[in-house]
Amino acid sequence: MNPRTLSLRALLFLGLWQTGWRSLASAPELQDPPKKIAVVGAGIGGTAAAFFLRQEFGAGVKIDVFEPGSVGGRLETVKMGDYEYETGGSVIHPLNLHMKHFIEKLGIPPRKDVPTKMAIFDGKELTFEESNWFIVNFLRMLWRYGFNFLRMQMWVESILDKFMRIYQYQQYGYSFSSVERLLHAMGGDSFLTLVNETLEETMISQGFSQIFLNDIVAPITRVNYGQSVRINGFVGAVSLAGADSGLWAVDGGNKRVCTGLLYHSKSELISARVTSISVKVRPSKTGATTSFYEVNYVDASGSAHSLYDIVVIATPLHQGKSDIAFSGFSPPIPSHYPGRYHQTVSTLVHGLLNMSYLGTAEPASKFTVSDVLTTDTKGSVINSLSSIDPVHIPPGYNRPPASQTKVWKVFSQHSLTQEQLQDMFISRDSVSETKWLAYPTYHPPHRKTPPFILHNRLYYLNAVEWAASAMEMSAISARNVALLAHHRWHQQEGKIDQEDLHTRLRGEL
Ligand SMILES: Cc1cc2nc3c(=O)[nH]c(=O)nc-3n(C[C@H](O)[C@H](O)[C@H](O)COP(=O)(O)OP(=O)(O)OC[C@H]3O[C@@H](n4cnc5c(N)ncnc54)[C@H](O)[C@@H]3O)c2cc1C
Known part of the structure; x- marks a missing residue:
């Protein structure tokens, strides 16, 4: 920068x-x-x-x-047990200045932060599990994907830098008569190219490896937009920014x-x-x-x-x-x-996770992953499985490990059948399903x-x-x-x- x-x-x-x-x-x-x-x-x-x-x-x-x-x-909460949970739009990027300004103006605090931890599931087993140690994650990424990970962060940062220009234009009162003109004002022809090619085409042409796209990028586009790396490059960059640190939500929903x-x-x-x-x-x-x-x-x-x-x-x-x-x-x-708008089904389950569904021998009492993302594998049923926290974090709250009954959110394209839920959970106290026409189906x-x-x-x-x-x-x-x-x-x-x-x-x- x-x-x-x-x-x-x-x-x-x-x-x-x-x-x-x-x-x-x-x-x-x-x-x-x-x-x-x-x-x-x-x-x-x-x-x-x-x-x-x-x-x-x-x-x-x-x-x-x-x-x-x-x-x-599309911002909505549902009650499970004693608490409310987000079922629609849930996380906000730290550089989303309008959202930040709104809560400041309205005097609403951000929700108390609870640290997250990510893993990737290929339909059979966990292929990656984030460590609590930054250096361990860094070295693992370096070993598996060379500098792809670092370069991806730099690429997203460069797009974000151009994206941020809109706040200055709007502050000076400038407006745009079409989406294309707005995008062009932010990032010139490069932003128009981004919306007209797939994220995959963009990243491959920038030298990212296909294996990195399959293993890391696709799980992020699947959790954020329920779609593959064939979404457009602009929404793809927004999606990758959504995997940054410092994401936040509004206290109370x-x-x-x-x-x-x-x-x-x-x-x-x-x-x-x-x-x-x-x-x-x-x-x-x-x-x-x-x-x-x-x-x-x-x-x-x-x-x-x-x-x-x-x-x-x-x-x-x-x-x-x-x-x-x-x-x-x-x-x-x-x-x-x-x-068309893409269907994403958000299923909230208050229950006990079946660890063998994730193909891991790790004891549930040690499993503190909050977000299990999934690769784009043929026949894969879920887009993601997340242990979620209430919209208001009670004092002394710590996210419980998987050995305890808690609230999980599953994103999938179709409603989960009883058999699928039975595979994923040992027990279920309550289940709440919301079917969203969530975001456009992106077809550049x-x-x-x-x-x-x-x-x-x-x-x-x-x-x-x-x-x-x-x-x-x-x-x-x-x-x-x-x-x-x-x-x-x-x-x-x-x-x-x-x-x-x-x-x-x-x-x-
Ligand atoms: C499951 C899911 C997860 C998401 N995750 C995130 C996320 O983490 N971060 C993020 O930033 N975004 C996320 N999004 C996207 C985000 O929620 C939406 O982009 C955003 O909320 C859209 O807001 P909107 O006001 O433009 O549209 P909407 O929220 O759809 O509002 C449109 C409103 O218009 C009303 N309406 C419809 N027809 C009529 C009519 N004829 N007359 C009057 N009113 C009408 C509807 O009832 C609705 O309330 C997610 C979306 C979904 C569904």
């Missing part, structure tokens, strides 16, 4: 990026602020959008957030950030499913016509509709994820964009990513998931969409799709 990047990171960490640079950079307001904004979906994307829209448009605008399910979306953002943004939560959106033209006081979006929705008491100046869609427009009809738009807006080369701008003042936040799906990606997209909505409302074109921002802003720090 070069010293200049270091200083940028240091400043970002110190929180200076939250100060008033924006006000220096903003152009004068050109027209009245909007009166009503709708956000569709109250996951981390929708609630972060409400937060940033309030920041951009001020106290006067009414913001309604539509959500038929629970606030949090990650979904607390969503409820906190909703409250902080002073938005109104409307417990309803949006069914359709259409454009309505109305005469205005001056005699000219103004267009609005009519949002039709269904709640417990039936169907209703409201008019909005701006609408942000914060749920994937894909089969099985949402079903919103867009009428009267030219060109037409599809209810479902091409591409990439078709065109869905747009951020669906219509004049109608925006689509989850387009970003086709580059990579993660809490922070939704938060970055939320900020981008809020800025975009603001600049387009006030015709501040100079703040949209600016080229070469990295060089232009270099002198500003």
Whole structure:
């Protein structure tokens, strides 16, 4: 990492990026602020959008957030015994600055850290088990894979350095009209290449060995995205960063950030499913016509509709994820964009692990591994098996060894059968299954990513998931969409799709 990047990171960490640079950079307001904004979906994307829209448009605008399910979306907890556990999005990277900023702003602490330990299972036996000693791990990796491991860390770090540029751009109020432009602003052509080739192609062309990809990289993509090394290189890098040290979670559950953002943004939560959106033209006081979006929705008491100046869609427009009809738009807006969401089943088991399932003779009382990742072996049933800790760590808590009954989380593509559960566990007190359409099925080369701008003042936040799906990606997209909505409302074109921002802003720090 070069010293200049270091200083940028240091400043970002110190929180200076939250100060008033924006006000220096903003152009004068050109027209009245909007009166009503709708956000569709109250996951981390929708609630972060409400937060940033309030920041951009001020106290006067009414913001309604539509959500038929629970606030949090893919951030969800389930109760097993006395404690709650994450069943959806669980870990956050230490350099995810929006997530960090949210918890600071909301006064929520991070969850107390419990050290983790990883092993790799090839369907028959454990092929690798992390030692408590860094030097032992280092020497084992060096012996088996040469410098592949170190080089992988350097490669991920170099991508992360470019990724971090987005925070500076957003702090200065710059926004991007498409996922491709956003990626290009961060990492130039190299980021566009990354989304258009597989992680495997990228890493092989960088000189990583196939055996390293099979033994180490594939288990990481399987636990994080339920998919092989044929996911795109960008989401692959995000996945590998997700194996870094220092990962954290929110005390009491990650979904607390969503409820906190909703409250902080002073938005109104409307417990309803949006069914359709259409454009309505109305005469205005001056005699000219103004267009609005009519949002039709269904709640417990039936169907209703409201008019909005701006609408942000914060749920994937894909089969099985949402079903919103867009009428009267030219060109037409599809209810479902091409591409599928990948099913990941999250099964939480409170029970006693069957050590022989892992093909190890190690006594269960000595087995303190928290995360068993799996290689991409034909016929392998599970993507990962993890010993998980409650969302709030009670005082004096230590993760119990495998000889004690505790909560395990199994990720698999399909529901586990009774026989499979019986193979894995000697006993089961309770089992809870959540079937997620979790993240896109990544198949590079990439078709065109869905747009951020669906219509004049109608925006689509989850387009970003086709580059990579993660809490922070939704938060970055939320900020981008809020800025975009603001600049387009006030015709501040100079703040949209600016080229070469990295060089232009270099002198500003
Ligand atoms: C099992 C699993 C593990 C994961 N692990 C991680 C991880 O460790 N770290 C990480 O960063 N990310 C992880 N992710 C990804 C992360 O959870 C998602 O990228 C992120 O939560 C997406 O948030 P979102 O708000 O964009 O979408 P969502 O959370 O899907 O929110 C969309 C919301 O819109 C609502 N909605 C749908 N249709 C309508 C409608 N018609 N009208 C109104 N509302 C509607 C839905 O009910 C939902 O609440 C994981 C995901 C899963 C499933």
